[in-house]
Amino acid sequence: MAPRKIALLTDSCADLSQQRAEENRIHIVPLRIRCADGEYRDGVDITAADVYRRLRSGELPKTSLPVGEDVNAIFDRLAAEGYDGVIAVMLSGGLSGTYNMVRLLGEERKDLEVRVYDSVSGSLGVGITMLQLAEDLRGGASWRELTRKRVPQLIKNTFPFFSVDTLEYLQKGGRIGKVTAVAGTMLQIKPILTFAQDGQLQSVAKVRGRRQVQDRLIDMVVAACGNHRKYNLAVANGGAPEEMAELKAKLKQALPNYDHIWEGELDGTLSVYIGDGVLGAAVQTLD
Secondary structure, eight states: OOOSSEEEEEEGGGOOOHHHHHHTTEEEEOOEEEETTEEEEBTTTBOHHHHHHHHHTTOOOEEEOOOHHHHHHHHHHHHHTTOOEEEEEESOTTTOSHHHHHHHHHHTOSSOEEEEEEOSOOTHHHHHHHHHHHHHHHTTOOHHHIIIIIHHHHHHTEEEEEEOSOSHHHHHTTSSOHHHHHHHHHTTEEEEEEEOTTSOEEEEEEEESGGGHHHHHHHHHHHHHTTOSSEEEEEEEESOHHHHHHHHHHHHHHSTTOSOEEEEEOOHHHHHHHOSSEEEEEEEEOO
């Protein structure tokens, strides 16, 4: 029998505020951030702002997977609350082992049917997928419809783009080569990143100076939207809320026929690799 009561699960890299997650009944597994003075749970006892402070003081925190106990505790709680199905969409498998870990723990459950998906994305890409699924559930979508059709469709048609103010931390974290970072810093080059098909971060454009960043992000989102008539939009920031507000206004002008426009704040885990001054924009096509 197909599950009747369906829970939605993601991780702290989906960049959903606690309030937004609770309103939409989205459950969140925190990734771990290891700092000089101990290990913290992303979004629970450490935030992006804490990470920026540590980076500025010269510390380089390390990120690690959620612990199995945290994942199992959520599964136990969901089962106790009467859920019998869990749809989990996790941070890109190209960046983290979280997806694989949750998948393996989900397979061990006898009391829940758990379907786990690699989002091949992160941040607002995952966040808007979860918010749309919450809406689908409220609209009465079935387990079969969601797991077979809707989740794969949303993952395939969600396109997030990010501008990074500095390449320093991506380089220190071993995510890009040294040469790129040095060249970028000297010339005030701001790369625009997205997720490649293998789930790794890739640079898709470069602009000079921050002023051009917003226009380029909007160009990329408009191009990704193409001729689609039904779509959701999203913006995000890491330590740049005023610029995000400007970006949101411009995006609404460029693509006025959206179903939703959501906003998010970057999580601690991704901030370890990209620092602050981050802007993001995404489109998710629905037709």
